[in-house]
Amino acid sequence: MSQRFQRLQDCLGYRFRDDAQLELALTHRSFGSPNNERLEFLGDSILNFIIGEALYRKLPEAREGQLSRLRAQMVKGETLAELAHEFELGGCLRLGEGEMKSGGQKRDSILADAVEAIIGAIYLEAGFDACAERVNAWYQPRLAQVSLDKPSKDxxxxxxxxxxxxxxxxxxxxxxxxxxxxxxxxxxxxxxxxxxxxxxxxxxxxxxxxxxxxxxxxxxxxxxx
Missing domain, CATH: 3.30.160.20 (Double Stranded RNA Binding Domain)
Known part of the structure; x- marks a missing residue:
């Protein structure tokens, strides 16, 4: 693994036992097949559950609609892309030549998908509890600011x-x-x-x-x- 990939894992707070799993999570469809689309699908479902549970426990007085709106704010592409930037993930993406030339490593949608794919990869390798621990750690600053008394809009x-x-x-x-x-x-x-x-x-x-x-x-x- 390159130094860049090692630094990414330090930012994630998780070191993959199988480097190929991380490489797959960072492989965009433009690079070829196999790519991270299946991991992205899995990670999206897991992320929604983890953040949903975190909000449920943090805000016992919140109604269903309030919880749904807060979760949507937390798991939307823009928030995931912010996490990707915090991880300096863009430089680790495996992109096709055309996507690379057009700035795909900075594109929010690609970055967000890669974060979801990483969540899926951690889940498959380490199980739900380890995956939830990492996601909650990444989101801790954002979850700490969540309140029903103030708007969740940025x-x-x-x-x-x-x-x-x-x-x-x-x-x-x-x-x-x-x-x-x-x-x-x-x-x-x-x-x-x-x-x-x-x-x-x-x-x-x-x-x-x-x-x-x-x-x-x-x-x-x-x-x-």
Whole structure:
């Protein structure tokens, strides 16, 4: 296994006994067959159950509809892609030449599918309890923030809905700077909205997180006004 794959396993907090299982989980259909589509199917089902149980136990007063909405927020592609970025998973993907050239290693849908496939692979190799322990550990910061007293929407969604309610243009996010080495980039994003004269900037280790932070800062300014 390459150093990159070893680092990925360190981020996952799980070391595969069979390296071929991890390679399969990271193999996109564009690379050929076999690929990770079956593992993705399995991982999706397991993830929904693990997060559903975690929410059920954390929020005993929540109704079925509330639990369903919170789970959907937790297991959606965007959240899975965020996890993939945290794991620096993109550089480990096995993609076909065309997909690689078109930036597939950064595409949210491909990253999200790979995370689900990894969950499926861990389940097959180590069983449900070990798989649930890892998934709950990955999601711990997000689960800790879950509450029925505050909205589960991320700041970008909140900002978009805030502006739409006022019939204003949607926010414009632009990359101002990408600094650091390839494995440790820092993205600086500027967010512009019609209600503010100046753009608001934020920096983070992923573009998505920087956009969220910028949106949160804009919301704070708007609500302050």
């Amino acid at each position: 700041p970008k969604t909140e900002l978009q809905e805030f502006l739409q309610a006022k019939q204003l243009p949607l926010p414009d996010y632009q990359v101002v700077e990408v600094a650091g080495q390839a494995h440790a980039h820092t993205f600086t994003i500027a967010c512009r909205v019609a209600l503010l004269k100046q753009a608001v900037q934020a920096s983070a280790s992923s573009r998505r997180e920087a956009e969220k932070q910028a949106a949160a800062a804009v919301l704070e300014k708007l609500r302050g006004h």
